[in-house]
Amino acid sequence: MNIVVCIKQVPDTNEVKLDPKTGTLIREGVPSIINPDDKSGLEAALKLKDQLGAHVTVLSMGPPQADAALREALAMGADEAILLSDRAFGGADTWATSSTLAAALRKIKYDLIITGRQAIDGDTAQVGPQIAEHLGLPQVSYVEDLSVEGASIIVKRIFEDGYHKIKVKLPCLITALKEMSIPRYMTVGLVYDAYREKEVKIWTLRDIEDTVDKSNIGLKGSPTKVKASFTKGAKTAGKVHNVDAREAAKIIVEKLLEKYIIS
């Protein structure tokens, strides 16, 4: 079984601050991590490797620094790592990103593609499903549990008020929730191997030019235009009511009605 896990290197948002003037992330000095949903998906893939002997490839698109995220994945136990890195890919929105990743995936053997549900620095949840559309694959998003049954997988898809259990025929794509699994630690020897014996293959535009539509990549291939980003400021000072719980609930309901949040 061949599994490809798409991962994204993101700033650790627990440590990130917004520039109040420009509304953009201050990335300087902020540690980079593997996006939590993606890392959970990677762990799920590694578990399948432990159980069934799957071959796990990690794939990422990003600047050269994303090498560290891929090496970390190798140090957790992934077999192979590919980094899509080219200036031509830069400035991509979700459409251009998924087009580029799909172009690379057309060149990789897979039975199962796992992406994270969404990245903590964008929260769009679009790239995974778009990849499946590009490749014409069945997809299940918001997956919390996964097991293999013959040529299919059984997944648990989570909703706010319940879940579906779905049987999907391979090949397919799933998007993983952080809750799906607790990522393992790296192993000391695999860290050394990740740097001394394994390689992170760098793929540029040239490597995927026969499988990609160039008008769909990078900044030019991105239909999304960000008009403005800003920090949501506090509008008015809060008010403290020193009252009992019953009275407090009444005040809250009144305020919510007043602001048309409930009706």
Added chain:
Amino acid sequence: MDFLAKEHIMLQKMYREFTENEVKPLAHELDEQERFPVETVGKLAKYGFLGIPFPKEYGGQGGDSLGYTMAVEELSKACATTGVVLSAHVSLCAAPIYEYGTEEQKQKYLVPLAKGEKLGAFGLTEPNAGTDAAGQQTTAELDGDYYILNGSKIFITNAGYADIYIVMAITDKSKGTKGISAFIVEKYFPGFGIGKKEAKMGIRGSSTCELIFENCKVPKENLLGKEGKGFTVAMKTLDGGRIGIAAQALGIAQGAINETVTYVKERRQFGRPIAKFQNTQFQLADMQTKVDAARLLVYRAARLKDSKQPYTVAAAQAKLFAAEVAMEVTTKAVQLHGGYGYTREYPVERMMRDAKITEIYEGTSEVQKMVIAANILK
């Protein structure tokens, strides 16, 4: 530190994640209950800690001394007990077998030690042979296919939990230090026993016991190195061990600073966090500068060892300085915590108790000065 290779930065990240989740939550309890961290040893084995600097063909992780040193440092930031369990196992037991063992000894003992299936320890110190390690009284007499060991060792780290012990004993009394030999002793050998457990000031989760040999039968092939070369084995082994203990001291010191930084930002006096006072700032500036200097010495010693250059003096300097810095920094950390720092509610009092041993074991600070001075004046 910026000069670290990418692999070492990644190792540091891995050690920190492991320490934060698996080691830190246990540190207080191990100290209070004087309990050996059995469950942590299993996890250390699983993730490769117990064989970091040994080649893969001997069950190791194919790493280096620097990577191992950093592991002891990171573990010791949260728990000095866990740090010394690793240091004694790797530096004092697995390392001499790797250095001096025959191929058969390596296959039989180094492989399970490096894989973490077995835990190791080292026995040199005796009631009357501490700094004067040449004053050994434990004897080993060859009788057919066995050496028969008689005597005792004290203050042995990991004793009782270790499966394999490197033990020094006299094979020829007339030859002084050249009459001492090293042996690999398994815990099941007849005549081998564990004696009194010490009640200690610090590293209280670490097991420190007496080893007793009463006509203990050690197979002839378990002689480590040549007969009469035991003193050299012991001294060379301690050179490496000192890097481990220096790393432990370094970790304790940095751990105490980290705790103090959190505390001084929260603790308010005279209407503001005490971090706003210049005394706090200057104290912390001194503490961190000294710890960084210690780190440079410790990493230098490890790098010299990795590049197969002489490191005896560098290891002695690293241990001398890191241990003294650990004692000074933890004392200041307690002072900056004020009354709370003196209570067991905060980890700095434990760290101050733990720091003291680093000035004593695997060669006291005075022994390190002897080594360093002898090199200057040679």
